[in-house]
Amino acid sequence: MTNLEFTPLVFAISAVAGCLGALTGLGGGVVVTPALTLLLGVDIRYAIGASLVSVIATSSGAAAAFVREGYSNIRIGMFLEIATTLGALFGAFLATRTPTSILSIIFGAVLIHAAWQSSRGRPQDQESQNPDRLAQRLKFDGSYPSPGGPCEYKVDHVKTGFSLMFGAGTLSGLLGIGSGALKVIAMDQAMHVPFKVSTTTSNFMIGVTAAASAGIYLSRGYIEPGLAMPVMLGVLAGSLIGARQLIGAKVHVLRWIFAGVVGVMAIEMIVSGIRGEI
Amino acid sequence: MRAWTDQRLEIVISVLLRTGVLLAALVVLLGGVCFLAKHGHEQPEYHVFHGAAATYRSISGVIGAIGPSDCQAVIQLGLILLILTPMARVAFSLAGFALEHDHTYIVLTSIVLAILIYSLAAPH
Numbered sequence: 001m002t003n004l005e006f007t008p009l010v011f012a013i014s015a016v017a018g019c020l021g022a023l024t025g026l027g028g029g030v031v032v033t034p035a036l037t038l039l040l041g042v043d044i045r046y047a048i049g050a051s052l053v054s055v056i057a058t059s060s061g062a063a064a065a066f067v068r069e070g071y072s073n074i075r076i077g078m079f080l081e082i083a084t085t086l087g088a089l090f091g092a093f094l095a096t097r098t099p100t101s102i103l104s105i106i107f108g109a110v111l112i113h114a115a116w117q118s119s120r121g122r123p124q125d126q127e128s129q130n131p132d133r134l135a136q137r138l139k140f141d142g143s144y145p146s147p148g149g150p151c152e153y154k155v156d157h158v159k160t161g162f163s164l165m166f167g168a169g170t171l172s173g174l175l176g177i178g179s180g181a182l183k184v185i186a187m188d189q190a191m192h193v194p195f196k197v198s199t200t201t202s203n204f205m206i207g208v209t210a211a212a213s214a215g216i217y218l219s220r221g222y223i224e225p226g227l228a229m230p231v232m233l234g235v236l237a238g239s240l241i242g243a244r245q246l247i248g249a250k251v252h253v254l255r256w257i258f259a260g261v262v263g264v265m266a267i268e269m270i271v272s273g274i275r276g277e278i
Numbered sequence: 279m280r281a282w283t284d285q286r287l288e289i290v291i292s293v294l295l296r297t298g299v300l301l302a303a304l305v306v307l308l309g310g311v312c313f314l315a316k317h318g319h320e321q322p323e324y325h326v327f328h329g330a331a332a333t334y335r336s337i338s339g340v341i342g343a344i345g346p347s348d349c350q351a352v353i354q355l356g357l358i359l360l361i362l363t364p365m366a367r368v369a370f371s372l373a374g375f376a377l378e379h380d381h382t383y384i385v386l387t388s389i390v391l392a393i394l395i396y397s398l399a400a401p402h
Contacts, residue, residue, distance in 0.1 A: 001322070007310070056360050060363050070307060074371065078371060078387055085390055124295055166344060207364040212394055213397065215396075221331075221334070222329070224328060232303070233306060
């Protein structure tokens with residue numbers, strides 16, 4: 001296959017991944033890497049590098065729309081970014097020392113989680129019971145717009161959230177994904193930040209987290225221009241289309257399709273990893 | 279008052295982010311068209327990992343290589359612009375917290391910025 005055939009193919013795959021990622025809220029990065037490695041036989045390190053770059057593009061591109069709605073909490077985001085960026089550095093260092101077969105198996109496990117998350121849909125908001133003193137010192141408490149006027153919320157379990165965010169950052173740096181699902185869990189489930197605030201703040205954090213490992217990926221030669229070009233442009237185009245289609249799309253049907261596709265990929269990644277084919 | 283200032287700051291930042299991504303995408307696209315025009319009939323070899331060429335692994339290398347004869351360097355410049363976009367976002371947040379005289383967040387944001395600069399500037 002020549003570049004003239006390969007590039008449009010990669011662009012198309014990436015656009016579909018970006019569109020699905022935006023529609024389901026799970027991000028395109030998690031699908032691009034298995035698609036490139038399993039379908040096109042791309043080395044997983046090149047795939048991870050290209051995927052990471054596309055993650056920065058979608059996170060930053062989508063931020064403008066989210067911010068205007070007034071949901072994201074910049075203080076929670078900035079504080080937790082210390083954990084995610086440190087984790088991302090650690091993850092990127094680990095990635096250069098981990099055999100590709102192990103990377104593939106870990107990727108499969110993350111995909112299984114993504115499939116489960118996708119089929120489950122949105123969890124219930126839990127009200128904070130005993131607000132954290134640290135959260136008050138860091139001025140985390142905020143409000144978000146709702147039909148009945150501004151809705152106040154309080155935050156707790158800051159330390160648990162911070163530790164989980166380090167883990168999310170490590171996975172992001174190790175696998176070149178946004179790990180938005182884990183970031184949302186850390187805020188929404190552990191810290192009791194409302195779901196809408198969690199998802200929009202997480203989206204903001206993804207770009208900064210990915211930028212922290214991108215420097216290491218770049219110097220290790222993971223970011224190959226000929227491959228990263230169609231992946232970045234494809235995922236970005238797909239995610240912009242996906243974000244526009246969000247209203248009116250049958251999201252629950254899509255969630256099941258996405259869960260199915262991701263589930264199959266998960267098994268393939270794990271099997272290929274165990275057989276040592278990746 | 280605080281929420282209002284934060285909100286305004288966020289809107290400025292979001293415009294910055296979108297502009298950065300758009301600019302990066304345009305540069306990548308330009309480099310991509312040039313790359314396909316020049317290397318369209320070559321076979322890509324991404325199934326074996328060699329790592330990107332040494333010139334494409336650092337900001338100084340990419341800037342030094344840029345020119346009509348090196349299309350991959352143009353793509354890589356676009357990707358570096360993209361990596362710099364979230365960094366610019368953190369730098370803007372730092373300026374915003376400085377305007378608000380929020381000392382806790384000036385320190386926290388500086389830490390994040392330092393980590394990002396370390397990742398991009400330090401040799402690994």
